[in-house]
Amino acid sequence: MQGGSNKGKEALISSKVLVDAxxxxxxxxxxxxDALARVIEKEDFASMDVVGQFNLGFIIARRRKDASPSPSRSISQELQVMDDLFIVDQHASDEKYNFETLQLTTRIQSQKLFRPQPLELTAADELLATENIEVLRQNGFEIEVDDSECSGQGSRLKLVAQPISKSTVFGMKDLEEIIHLMRDRPTGQMVRCSKARAMFAMRACRKSVMIGMPLNSHQMxxxxxxxGTIDQPWNCPHxxxxxxHLLDITTIDSTSIMQSAPIDWSAFQ
Ligand SMILES: [Zn+2]
Structure with missing residues (x-):
C-alpha cells in the first residue's frame, strides 16, 4: 500500500512540474x-527532433526517450516511453548560446597604462589575482607581479593595462568586482564583471536569429x-x-481522435 501512495505522490509532483514548465x-x-531543468536533461537536446516552426518565432521540438527506470518498478513492467512536445523561442535560445560562448571565449582588448598602477589588495586577493592572471588578461586587465616586494603591502601587483571597448568604459571598480567574484570560484574559471556581461548580452542579441525570421530544418x-552544449539553456541572458513544455503526447487518447467526427476541410477554404 505504501508503494502505491508513493507512486501517486510522484505522479502528482511531476504533473505540477509540467504545469510550471x-x-x-x-x-x-x-x-x-526551475521546472524545465527538472523536465529536460541537457543530453535530451542531442536527440530532439524538429517538428516545425511556429509563427516565425518558435521551434516545435519533439523528445522521445525511455523514462528513467525507477527503483520501485518491478522488472516485469514495461519500460515507459516519454513523448513530449516543447516550444522553443528561436531568438532567446540562440541568444543564450551566443551569450555563453562570448562570455567564455572573448578576450577584451586592453590598453597599456601610461604609468603602471600599484594594486592595493589584501594578501589573499593578491594570491587570487596571481593565480587567475590569465582570466584577468581575458578581461583586459594585465597585471605584473613584482616578486621582490612583500605580499599584502599593496605594491607587489601592478596594473599595466586595462580593458578598452568602443561602447563601454572600464575602471578599477570592475577589477574589484572580478576579484570579488573569483573568491567563490575554482581557480582558472572564467568570470566577468557586470559591465562585460551587459556588453556580451547586447552583442549576443544582435548576432542571434530574430523573431520573424523563417528557419529551415537544419537551422532549427x-x-x-x-x-545541449551550454551551461544554462533554460533562460535567456535577461x-x-x-x-x-507544450504537450505530453502519451496522454493523448488516440482512439478518441479516431472516433471523432471527420474534419470538414472545405470549411477552411
Ligand atoms: Zn535579444
Whole structure:
C-alpha cells in the first residue's frame, strides 16, 4: 500500500512540474526555469527532433526517450516511453548560446597604462589575482607581479593595462568586482564583471536569429543542438525562459481522435 501512495505522490509532483514548465505558466519565470531543468536533461537536446516552426518565432521540438527506470518498478513492467512536445523561442535560445560562448571565449582588448598602477589588495586577493592572471588578461586587465616586494603591502601587483571597448568604459571598480567574484570560484574559471556581461548580452542579441525570421530544418536543429552544449539553456541572458513544455503526447487518447467526427476541410477554404 505504501508503494502505491508513493507512486501517486510522484505522479502528482511531476504533473505540477509540467504545469510550471508549460505554456500556461505566464507569471512565474523563475519557477518555469526551475521546472524545465527538472523536465529536460541537457543530453535530451542531442536527440530532439524538429517538428516545425511556429509563427516565425518558435521551434516545435519533439523528445522521445525511455523514462528513467525507477527503483520501485518491478522488472516485469514495461519500460515507459516519454513523448513530449516543447516550444522553443528561436531568438532567446540562440541568444543564450551566443551569450555563453562570448562570455567564455572573448578576450577584451586592453590598453597599456601610461604609468603602471600599484594594486592595493589584501594578501589573499593578491594570491587570487596571481593565480587567475590569465582570466584577468581575458578581461583586459594585465597585471605584473613584482616578486621582490612583500605580499599584502599593496605594491607587489601592478596594473599595466586595462580593458578598452568602443561602447563601454572600464575602471578599477570592475577589477574589484572580478576579484570579488573569483573568491567563490575554482581557480582558472572564467568570470566577468557586470559591465562585460551587459556588453556580451547586447552583442549576443544582435548576432542571434530574430523573431520573424523563417528557419529551415537544419537551422532549427542547430539551435536545438547548441542548447545541449551550454551551461544554462533554460533562460535567456535577461532571465526569461527560452522554452516551454507544450504537450505530453502519451496522454493523448488516440482512439478518441479516431472516433471523432471527420474534419470538414472545405470549411477552411
Ligand atoms: Zn535579444
Amino acid at each position: 508549460g505554456v500556461s505558466n505566464t507569471e512565474n519565470d523563475d519557477r518555469a526555469v 536543429l542547430t539551435v536545438l543542438r547548441h542548447m 532571465g526569461r525562459p527560452t522554452m516551454r
